[in-house]
Amino acid sequence: MRAYVLRRLVVAVPSLLIASLIVFTLPRLIPGDVVQLMLEEKAYGKDLEDLRAKLGLNRPIPVQYVDWLGAVVRGNLGESLWTRQPVLSELARRLPVSAALGALALAVAIVIGVPIGVIAAVRQDGVLDFFARSLAVLGLSVPAFVMAILVTLLPAIWWGWTPRTQFVPFATSPAAFVLQLVLPAVILGITSAAGIMRLTRGMLLEVLRHDYVRTAWAKGLREREVVLKHALKNAVIPVITVLGLQVAAIAGGAVVIEWVFGIPGMGQFLVDAIVQRDYPVIQGINLMIVVIIVASNLLVDLTYAFLDPRIRY
């Protein structure tokens, strides 16, 4: 097992390196020159060249990349070009907010998706299955931002109440902090839940037809034991793969959800940074997202090994 973990960790390193190169290069391909913007908007420098030199953007891009990567390895993500604040300190303030939202959304996706998928498979073609599949189609069809706007606005129109609140930091009230994230997390998690439900149902149906399951039935085991103990464990391996991918989907969806619910997480920070061509901030956030996704996929791989000891890639 240790060798397997080490192998997965080693494989993660080139993934991170390639991602860092993409993360560094892509923002520079966005049309619009940050130096021009800064000079026009806030008169940060005497002229374009002066400002470019001040920001260190006059050096060749490969040199800038190596410098940046070296600093990242030392735990320094650089400073915002506009505010001169360290990116790491901004991320330290915002990452926990987005991470909490993402974790809650993922939990919602699992808690809703897996049980409904199991019920739908066990009651195949019954009323519950039909109902569950219809819900899944609905969940997949309605974009999260539409749901967010409806959930925010309709209760206000009907009952004079809205879930939208003023953001409460964790330090002020941990309970209020978590509570305010529940609804955005549910909305964010529903789309993922729909996909998980469909996959769980499909995989479980397939596994339920295997010989070893038939044997379990023949032994006279109760349905609960057959489904949950014997079938589900094998059926959820592909579901766990999808969970790793859902982290990326949730991270993307969080940008809009944070906007609608006024949550000052990384999503809003990223949108502002892209609009302002704030390269270090864009790089820092994207790198952080890449690290989270690589880490979650690593966790998925390790979970495989736990669920099925035969798996050793």
Next chain:
Amino acid sequence: MSDNTGLTRRSVLTTGAAAAVLAATGPQLVTPAQAQTPKRGGTFRMTVLADPLHFDPHQTLSFVTMVPLSFVYSRLVKVKAGPSVKPMTYPIEPDLAESWTQTSDTTYVFKLRKGVRWHNKPPVNGRELTADDIKYTYERFLSIAGNPNKPVLEYVDKIEAVDKHTVKFTLKEPNAWFLDLLASTSTWIVAKECVEKFGDLKKVESVVGTGPWMLERWEPNVKLSYVRNPNYYFPGLPYADAVELLIDKDPASRLATWLAGKTDFGPEYQQAVRWLDAPIARQRKPGLQTAEYTWFTSGATGFKLATPPFGDIRVRRALARASNLAEVFESLAFSQGRWTPNPAVPAAFADWSIPIDQLGPEGRKLYEFNTAEAKKLLAEAGLPNGFKTTVEAAATVYGPDYDDFVQITLKNWAAAGIQGDLKQKEYGAFITSTIFGKFDGMFLGLRGAWADPEAYFYRWYMPGQALNVWGVNDPKLTEMIRLQRRTFDVPKRKQIVFDIQRYLAEQALFGVDGSIRILSAWDSHVKNFMPNNGFDFGGRLIAAWLDK
């Protein structure tokens, strides 16, 4: 009320149309008709559309900076606020100045209030405001590089601190608008210590004023929090202990927040509620107070006369004839068909904007949408197949109604053969570069930053002005603009201003546009409040109070 405002009977009764005019030492207070004693305490809560770009009033035109500063800073004179002031009128009253005298056409002497103290915050720490502060502020205003509001005072020759509480302004030339310009929401008095300590006034820590509230905290993307200034120079004011400006970029969310009672004012800029949402707001909020009036904000079209084909008057007229203002304003959720066409001076200046039917025949035609006529004009200009151009627009902040306005305008231009290639630009860059002429073909933006009517033709058509992006240099027009500035007799000046607007329409030197007749709304528990045009949101809340 007058034809210009749509105050409801309820609001007239509750706010007291028979407002007693108190001594000119402060804003209008509560009226006898209300028979209510103002209550101290509470928090005014309203939504704003975006975070400030920064906090330096001498470095931006933008409302996202000026509105938050209006709660903190003061100026020598201000636009009067309160229920006695009809929206769309802008009477001047003293603020930091106790009184003033005009000793000649070019000399004004202001006596300052005694005992005015800066907010008790570092680095100023509550010291007394003196004439030197006024002198310092306006010298910075005039000398700092890149102040887009410099035209407000650029005709000032010198400012002298005669003694601790007396300031003398000497102008290079007579300017009949001087007091109106001093009441602009860019002329806030700032503290020298803040500039010295922070290098400029962009940081939130540098916001130290003498105004009714003190900026306590800015949480980006969340809110701006203010607390009452206990040493404010109008005793007993402001009534509210705090103000919270909730930063909410999403219109649906802003509306929901208000309907759910988490804010006290209409959710859009200038406390407006979109007409589409007005019925549900009235249903959800019994006793809702409203005022209907035309706001400053309107579309702004930019092009350069030196860039073909815009030098040709027939092309400019074709642009106007191809613009379907009725379609724009009937489509927008904000207006739902309630709008007023604007000549060069927006209709929101009830006293200074010329009615469209008083324009000359060619000027009046600009407002008559006619695609065939637009095509004919283009053909006469040698462009039978129309032409292509780039059109820059702000990508964020202005909201979905602005986006719709841009799209409808481009669609109608295209129908006449004017193919606009839309290029969206980040708001900060748009407001600081595009509108100052850094664009290739055209731009479509918004105008409505200034509370003095002269700005709408002086800044845009005087040679040498930064906002004269058209590159207009017309001796006849220049002379008319200079003449009105020298004319202190108001009726005579008004005639000249009308002539200027006729001339500009005749020459098709602006893109035709209109302004929405907005519905500003405030909850029944907000008393002694009346909305108006301009960035001075704070000024209009000084004497307002909460009855909860």
